[in-house]
Amino acid sequence: MQIDQEAKLTKPILWLMTIVSGIVVANNYYSQPLLAMIGEELGISESAASSITVCTQVGYAVGLLFIIPLGDKLYKRKLILTDLILVFLALIGMALSKNLHLMYLMSFLIGYFSVIPQLFVPMVAALARPEDRAQQIGMVMSGLLMGILLSRFIGGIVGDLWGWQSIYWAAACFMVISWVFVYKMLPEVRPNFKGSYGSLMASVFNLATSQPILQLAAFRGAMGFASLCVVFTTLPFHLEEAPFHAGPSVAGSFGLIGAVGALAAALVGKVDKKMSRKSIIMIGLLFILLSWMFIYFSGNSYWGLIVGIILIDLGLQSSHIMNQADYFAIKTDATSRLNTVYMVLYFIGGSLGSLLGGYGWQHHGWFGVFLFGAGFAVLGLLAHLLFYTKVMKAQQLLDRQHK
Template sequence: MKQPCIRHDEQTLSTRLLLLMSITTGVVVANNYYNQPLLGLMAKDFGVSELQISSIPMLTQIGYAFGLFFVVPLGDKLKRKKLILSDFAFIIASLIGMALAKTPFQLKLFSFLIGFTAVIAQLLVPMAAQLASDDKRGRAIGTVMSGLLMGILASRTLSGYIGAHWGWQAIYYIAAIMIALLFFCLVRYLPELHPDFKGSYPSLLRSIITQYRTQANLRLASFRGALDFACFSVFWTTIVFLLEGAPFHMGSDVAGAMGLVGIAGAIVASYVGRLSDRMSKNKLIIIGILIVLISWIVLGFSGKSMIGLIIGAFLLDWGVQSVHITNQAIIFQGNPTARNRINTIYMVWYFIGGSLGTLIGGYIWFYGGWWGTALSGMTLSVLMLLLHVFGRRALPESDKSQ
C-alpha cells in the first residue's frame, strides 16, 4: 500500500512508527560494530597483529563519516523513504562482501563500505524530530536513539557469541538476512516525507558549510560530541584485547557480552531525552561528562577486576549517551527544513572523534597497556569538560538558553 507524502508541518508520529524507527536504527547501525569483539579472531585468521587489525573499526567509522557528509544531506532534497529503501540493497551487498573477504585489504575495503551504507540510520533521527510535536521532540529523539544505542551495544554481544561458536563471518550473513526482513516492514509502514530543499546537489553540500558557520551551538555540540564518542571508542576498541589476555583469558563471546552492561547504561541514558524537554541542557551535559570521567577512573583501577570493568562500562555508556542525546536535542531545536544537514555536521564530527578514539585506543594499548588506555580516556573526558565550559561562555546570549 502506497504511503502518502507528508510535509514537515504535519505531526504524525505514532507509537508504532516510533518503535519501527527505533528498531531500524538499531539493526542498521549495529553493522558498524560487529567487528569489535571479533578483532582477535580476525587477526588470527589473517595472520596479522592486533595493531594491524585494530584499524578495521576505524575504517568503518571513517566510511560512516563519508556517508554522513555525502548521503545524509540528501534527506533534505529527496524523498526520505525512497532514499532509505534504495540504500538497503547496498547494505546487504557490503555485509556479504565482508563475509566473503579473502585478504586483509578486502576486509578493510568492505569495512569502509559497511560504514558508508549504514548512515541511512541517521536519516531516521531527524525524521523523528521532524514528525514529533515540540513538547515531545526530546522524547522522540531519546526513543530512536535508545534503539540506536542498544543496537550498537547488543551487536557486540551477538557477534562475540556467534564468532566464538561459528566463526567471525557468520554474523555478517545473519545481518544481511535481518536487513532484508526489515526492508519489507519499512515498505509497509514508513511514511514518505516531502523534501524542502529545491537546489542542486552541489548547492546542498555548500549549504552544509553555511549551517556550520552560522550556528555557534551546532559547532560546540559537534566538538563536544567528537570528544564524547572518542571516549566511548577508546574503551570498546581495547576491552576485547584486555579480556583475551591475563588474568581473564576470555574469548570473543565474553568480550562481546560486555555490551549487555552498556545496554543498561543506554537504557538509563534514554530518559535524558525526556528530561531535556523540561530541564537545563547545560546541566545535563555537565552531569554526563562528569559520569564519563568517573567511569574512566573506575576503569583505570579495574584492569584485573571484572566487577570493576562492569561498573565502569555501565557508567561510561550512561555518560557518553547522555551527552550525545542532549547534544541532539539542542541542535534540532528550530530550523526543521535543514535538520538532515544539521545532523550531518554533528555526526561527521561525532564519528571523526570515534575514529580517532579507535586509533588512539589501538596505539595506546599496544604501547601503554590498560593504564595508558585509561589515562587517554581520562584526558579526553577532561578536554571535553573544558571545551564545554569555555565554549559555552563564548556563545551568544540567545544560544545559552538552549
C-alpha cells in the same frame, strides 16, 4: 505508496524507526569483539586488526557527509530503501572477504551505507511536537545505542560459535527483513530543498561554520564517542591477557552490560523537562570521565570494568541526546543537514578514538588506553564548562538576526 505531506509520528512508526536504527547501526560494531580472532586467523598485529573498526567508522563519517544531506533533497523513504539494499551487498562482501585489504574496503562500505538511523532522527525532530522532541529523539537514539551495544554481545557469541564470518551473513538477512518493514510501514515525506547537490553540500558547510551551538554540540559528542571507542576497541585485547584469559564472547558481553546505561539514559528526555540541558550534559560528561577511574584503576577485575562500562554508556547517551535537542532547536528546516554536521564530527571522533586506542594499547598497554580515553573525556567537559553560556548567547543573537 502515496506521498503523505502531513505525515504523523505515530507510535508504530516511532517503534519502527527505533528498532531498524538498532539493527542497521549494529553492522558497524559486530567486528569489535572479534578483532583478536580475526587478527589470529589472518596473522596480523593487534593494531592492524583494530584498523578494521577504524575503516568502518571512517566509512560511516563519509556516508554521513555525502548521503544524509540528501534527506533534505530526496524522498526519504526511497533513499532509505535504496541504502538498505547497498548495505546488504556490503555485508555479503565482508562475509566473503579472505584478506585484510578487502576487509578494510568492505568495512568502509558497511559504515558508508549504514547511515540510515541518521535519516530517521531528523524525521523525528521535524514531526515531533517541540515539547516531546527530546523524549522521542531519545527513544530512537536509545534504539541506536542498544544496537551498538547488543551488536558487540551478539557478534562475540556468534563469532565464538560459528566463526566471525557468520555474523555478517546473519546481518545481511536482518537488512532484508528491515527493508520489508520499512517498505510497508514508513510514510513518505516530501523533501524541502530544491537546489542542486552542490548547493546542498555548500549549505552543509555554511551550517557547520555559522551555527555556534551546533559546533559545540559536535565537539562534545565527538570527544564523548572517542572516549567510548577507545575502551571498546581495546577491550578484547585486554581481556585476552591475565587475569582474564577471555575470548570474544566475554568481550562482547560488555556490550550487553553497557545496555543498562543505555536504557537508563532513555529517561533523559523526561528529565529535560525538569533540569537544564547544560546541567544534564555536564553530568553526562562527568560520568564519562568517572568511568575511566573504574576502567583503569579497577581494570583487572570484572566488577571494575562492569561499573566503568555502565557509566560510560550512560554518560555518552545522556549527553548525546541533549546535544541533539540543542541543535535541533535551531530555527531552520535543514534538519538532515544539521544532523550531518553533528554526526560526521561525532564519528570522526569515534574513528580517532579507535585509532589512538589501538596505538595506546600497542605501545603503552592499558595505561595508554586510559590516557587517551580519559583525555577525550576531559576535553569534552572543559569545552562545555568554558563555552556553553557564551555559545547559547551567540546562538540567540544569531536567531534574532534571522527573524
